[in-house]
Amino acid sequence: MSTHDDQEELKPTATPGYKPSAAKTAEEYAKLDAEDESLARWKASLGITPGAEGADTSGPKVTVLTLELDSPTLPAGKKIIFNLSDTAKLADTKKNPIVIKEGVEYNVRITFKVNHSIISGVRYMQLVKRAGVKVDKMEQMLGSYGPHPKGEAYAKNFDPEESPSGMLARSGSYNVKSRVIDDDGEVYAEWEWSFKLAKEW
Template identity: 45%
Template sequence: MSGHVDDELHPSTTEGYKVGEKKSVAEYADLDKEDESLARWKASLGIGAAAATGSIGEPGDTRTVVILELALIVEGRPDVVINLQEDGALARLQNTPFIIKEGVSFRMRAKFRVQHEVISGLRYLQLVKRKGITVDKAEEMMGSYGPNTHEKPFYEKLFAEEEAPSGLLSRGTYNALSRFMDDDKNEHLSFRWIFEIKKSWD
């Protein structure tokens, strides 16, 4: 975990927006049953199925969002997949750099599970530094999700395409801090990782 050393990495806020009152899955399922638009919203989150069948999750696991896997996707190359359920996965991210070829277009993909309650406004935050200086700060809105069920055991989110910097001055090692947070400012995962921009993939 980050220990909140980088206090500049927080979700953006929208003036006048207020986070709604937290409700259980059962309360959402019973809410305004005659409201068609609300019924469609609840169906899109799978709330009816979760209330009827019960959400899935590991017994005794109190987490509401479990990030299962992260992947780096570059067209024409095999995906680089990090299974975050493996022991030591986060430590390896911090100590073993990703190699990214300069100027290449890439995307990230997150695979995750939601359990116990509805998550509103899940987002991915990223802060990148080089030699202690912030060079990039990004925020990717992932959306709102109801608890997963046996019929839909996980969600996947493909992030917006990015382009690696290019040129001699851009090559080198970068340090990144990533967080998954929601509208209630709950932090579901925070980790540090490193990557290298190189002239080639070798």
């Protein structure tokens, strides 16, 4: 369970002077500047057309599908992918943390679907703690999206990072709180998982 301090750490960084505009649905965006043909074509390429949104806006705006850790050093055929609909497997990482090789370059990839509306200023936040002490925080911009014209998922690869190394880094496991949030503070997904560092994958 997240503490108050964790909640503060998982808030997106505010850009001085920036004020998010009022949220609009895809239908409202489709009707804006409807007389501008080139803009209408561009919006249509994003799946933003009058009537395309449909009547059902009751579900979540965003569904986060997977979180993947990728590295050129991973053995052939080995994949580290969290299916976020499998909450039991995520919870199991607290007892059986995933293993990440120490001192290697890796990157995080996230896949998600935009179900309706337009989302803007969406970020992936990650807070890493060991024995209750913060050791790392990541904030990566996902961007702004409309529903995919073909209903497909979007994928975002983050910049490569290097895993810590050394005996101290290998002692104990790391607890991670992940969140997908927008500039307005709307949380689209939040989950927890654990990992440990080792000499090999």
